[in-house]
Amino acid sequence: MEDLGPVAWPPEPIRTERLVLREPEARDRAAFIELLASPEVHTYLGGPRRRDELERETPEVPEQWRGSFVVDLGGAMTGQILLRRATGHHRPAAVGKADLGYLFMPQAWGYGYAAEACAAALDWLADALPGEPVVLTTQTANVASMRLAAKLGFTEVERFEAWGAEQWLGMWSPVTLPS
Numbered sequence: 001m002e003d004l005g006p007v008a009w010p011p012e013p014i015r016t017e018r019l020v021l022r023e024p025e026a027r028d029r030a031a032f033i034e035l036l037a038s039p040e041v042h043t044y045l046g047g048p049r050r051r052d053e054l055e056r057e058t059p060e061v062p063e064q065w066r067g068s069f070v071v072d073l074g075g076a077m078t079g080q081i082l083l084r085r086a087t088g089h090h091r092p093a094a095v096g097k098a099d100l101g102y103l104f105m106p107q108a109w110g111y112g113y114a115a116e117a118c119a120a121a122l123d124w125l126a127d128a129l130p131g132e133p134v135v136l137t138t139q140t141a142n143v144a145s146m147r148l149a150a151k152l153g154f155t156e157v158e159r160f161e162a163w164g165a166e167q168w169l170g171m172w173s174p175v176t177l178p179s
Contacts, residue, residue, distance in 0.1 A: 004085055004098060007128045009066040016120045019113060021069040021081060024062055028070050031077035031105070032062040040106040044142040046163060071104070071117045078113060079104035081121045086135055091169050093157050094135040098125060100172075101136075109144070115151050122152065126174035133173045140166045 014021040024032070035041055036058075037051040063070075063080065071079035082101035086094040100121065104114050125132060136154050138145040146168060154170030161167070 004067055004083060004125075004129065007066065011124060011128070014069070014120050014124050016116050018073065019078075019117055019120070020072040021117060021120055021124075022072055024064050024068060024070050026061050028077045029058055029060065029062050032080075033058055035077075035080065035103050035105060038106065041103055044139040044145070044165075069117075069121060071113065073108065073113065077105075078108040079117060081117055083121060083125060083134075091137075091158060091160060093171075094137070094169060097171070098129070098132050098134045099136070100134050114148055118148065118152055122172065122174070131174060133171055136170050136172070138168055140168045 010023040013023075033051065033054045036049045036054055039048045042048040067083040069081040069083075070077045071081060080103045082099075084099050084101070086097050086099040100118060102114055102118055108114075122134060125134065134154075135157070136149050136152075138149060140146060140159065149168070149170045152172060154172045157169045157171050159166055159168055
């Protein structure tokens with residue numbers, strides 16, 4: 001994955017009604033390790049990473065690169081939003097487009113935080129790169145992720161087989177008002 005190019009980074013923190021999307025900080029390291037080692041979080045993502053590996057490999061300030069937002073709830077990391085340029089391993093329909101990814105702690109599931117954070121990230125991207133389409137890929141078996149994609153306004157482009165499961169590729173385009 002490549003970064004989004006000409007976007008000023010890091011942006012000012014993005015504030016929603018309940019959340020703040022911000023750049024990762026050193027205080028987020030333990031939460032990143034928890035997120036990446038969680039079997040629940042990685043059910044549809046090929047399985048969790050080993051905690052001992054993560055402890056060794058995770059830098060003091062984790063995931064500090066363009067397009068990585070910490071989702072902060074009440075001063076603590078509860079998830080991550082990723083906006084990167086889709087490259088090689090994606091379907092041809094996705095290559096070169098912005099790609100939305102997200103991970104949330106299991107204790108944050110079911111409260112609408114993912115929808116709130118993803119919508120805020122999409123709004124930010126629509127301002128930063130007007131007219132930029134965004135893709136999202138998920139397993140069709142991940143019912144919650146499929147529901148979120150629909151709620152955010154992603155429409156199906158195709159379904160395909162990869163990593164031993166049926167995948168869904170959707171696309172979102174920002175609404176542009178006539179001048």
